[in-house]
Amino acid sequence: MVIRTQPPRLPPLLDFLFYSAKRRAAEKIERRSSDVLRQLVQFVGSEIPFYREHWRSAGVNLAEFRGTPDLPSLPFTDKNLIVGAGAAAIGATAQDEVVVMSTSGTSGRAIHVQRTRIEMRQMRRGLLRYLFCNGLRPWHRVVTFASPWLHTRRGAFIQRFCKTSFIAADADFDAQIKTLQNYAGTGKPAEALIGQTGGIYLLARELLRRGLTIPLRAVAPTGTTVMAEMRRAMREAFQTDPIDLYGAIELGPVAWQCRRGNYHVDIDRVIVEIVDDQGRPLPRGKFGQVVCTALYAAHMPFIRYRLLDISALSTRRCDCGLTLPLMEPIQGRINDFLPTLRGDLVSPHFFFHLFDATGKSPVKEWRLIQPDLRNLVYEYVPEADFDPGAFELGMQRIRDRMGPECALRTQRVDAVPMGATGKRTCIVSMLRPAIVSASQSWVGERLDSALAGDGATYHFNMDVYANAVQAAPVAVAGVNQ
Numbered sequence: 398m399v400i401r402t403q404p405p406r407l408p409p410l411l412d413f414l415f416y417s418a419k420r421r422a423a424e425k426i427e428r429r430s431s432d433v434l435r436q437l438v439q440f441v442g443s444e445i446p447f448y449r450e451h452w453r454s455a456g457v458n459l460a461e462f463r464g465t466p467d468l469p470s471l472p473f474t475d476k477n478l479i480v481g482a483g484a485a486a487i488g489a490t491a492q493d494e495v496v497v498m499s500t501s502g503t504s505g506r507a508i509h510v511q512r513t514r515i516e517m518r519q520m521r522r523g524l525l526r527y528l529f530c531n532g533l534r535p536w537h538r539v540v541t542f543a544s545p546w547l548h549t550r551r552g553a554f555i556q557r558f559c560k561t562s563f564i565a566a567d568a569d570f571d572a573q574i575k576t577l578q579n580y581a582g583t584g585k586p587a588e589a590l591i592g593q594t595g596g597i598y599l600l601a602r603e604l605l606r607r608g609l610t611i612p613l614r615a616v617a618p619t620g621t622t623v624m625a626e627m628r629r630a631m632r633e634a635f636q637t638d639p640i641d642l643y644g645a646i647e648l649g650p651v652a653w654q655c656r657r658g659n660y661h662v663d664i665d666r667v668i669v670e671i672v673d674d675q676g677r678p679l680p681r682g683k684f685g686q687v688v689c690t691a692l693y694a695a696h697m698p699f700i701r702y703r704l705l706d707i708s709a710l711s712t713r714r715c716d717c718g719l720t721l722p723l724m725e726p727i728q729g730r731i732n733d734f735l736p737t738l739r740g741d742l743v744s745p746h747f748f749f750h751l752f753d754a755t756g757k758s759p760v761k762e763w764r765l766i767q768p769d770l771r772n773l774v775y776e777y778v779p780e781a782d783f784d785p786g787a788f789e790l791g792m793q794r795i796r797d798r799m800g801p802e803c804a805l806r807t808q809r810v811d812a813v814p815m816g817a818t819g820k821r822t823c824i825v826s827m828l829r830p831a832i833v834s835a836s837q838s839w840v841g842e843r844l845d846s847a848l849a850g851d852g853a854t855y856h857f858n859m860d861v862y863a864n865a866v867q868a869a870p871v872a873v874a875g876v877n878q
């Protein structure tokens with residue numbers, strides 16, 4: 398068999414946007430994905446040194462690789478392997494032809510993802526399809542909620558595609574509401590809202606507190622998992638169900654919600670497998686760790702890439718008209734907000750960006766444990782070129798944010814332990830938040846039971862949280878992971 402040395406071609410734009418997701422039979426989409434996968438694996442196996450060696454040492458015979466059914470024969474990759482491989486995990490495309498996207502990531506270690514311009518286009522098509530299939534059109538009046546994400550290239554794309562008006566990061570609620578009610582001074586209300594989950598959630602709460610609703614066609618929260626209470630508040634305030642997008646910077650969009658609330662997998666762009674803690678593929682309906690293969694990425698490939706998320710391939714079918722297969726919502730990626738003794742909540746994104754100002758993360762892996770409201774433990778594995786000054790700056794940011802009544806202890810470790818399911822959790826709170834209904838939590842009983850020492854339940858005082866947002870926007874203005 399001839400080994401291809403060209404990256405595979407994906408379907409053309411119009412086919413991808415308007416046909417693949419809706420008209421084509423599921424079996425046909427999967428067959429085509431399998432074909433693309435075969436071409437990708439043969440290309441990568443001959444062109445990318447890291448994969449060539451990784452697969453050779455696992456005894457993979459590339460000439461016999463047929464596609465999706467043979468995917469489990471390839472060994473896993475993960476962030477550490479790819480980052481560790483450096484240039485060997487990347488193709489020989491000229492540097493001025495690639496775009497670099499960086500993230501500190503939910504598992505702590507920074508990764509710099511390189512995409513060619515064609516691959517960027519493929520990734521954007523995923524976003525475009527997600528918005529399009531949820532009823533958004535370029536002429537709709539879209540408000541984008543302040544988020545650094547929107548100032549990145551991907552955000553710039555959305556701005557080009559959509560008529561967009563901005564809510565600034567430091568805008569108060571009055572200004573936010575005005576932007577939605579009077580789109581770009583036209584006197585017409587906005588039709589859709591895209592932006593960081595925490596910001597949209599707080600705005601929804603404020604609307605409800607004021608007894609207001611602003612009906613929208615679509616609300617698209619980005620960055621963190623939309624928790625049940627957040628969903629409820631957004632649905633009530635904006636009269637529409639928020640549509641969630643599951644993705645990762647390494648892969649782009651992976652799955653997204655349709656109007657029925659089901660998560661459809663972008664199977665013609667990304668193949669999703671679910672494996673158990675031994676790495677064995679699990680049947681539909683069984684929960685395990687998410688492993689993804691990006692079909693469109695040949696320059697810096699992610700093949701059988703382990704994410705630290707827990708989900709299942711779904712056994713259900715959706716009657717929304719999309720033929721893309723379903724997966725269950727992500728279970729293990731709840732980016733817990735940490736409560737402070739003052740009664741406010743700190744976004745997990747705050748902790749993922751501790752070292753941004755220093756330019757280089759001094760830690761390879763980390764875990765923050767909150768045993769109770771007065772204590773925090775920061776466990777970390779130092780990078781080889783550990784910079785104590787940068788580390789101390791990051792720790793000082795935690796102390797400033799959590800308040801003087803909270804003691805922070807740092808602990809150097811050899812490795813951050815995995816959870817029982819193989820999931821590595823960066824933020825572990827021993828407190829169990831019971832989020833109360835929208836009307837109650839404004840009253841702000843604040844942490845009565847937690848302060849009383851039982852540690853079992855407490856009430857979020859969202860007024861305090863909102864003030865904290867104004868004082869330290871970085872706590873909620875996190876970028877997507």
Ligand SMILES: [Zn+2]
Binds near residue numbers: 656659716717718
């Ligand atoms: Zn559907």
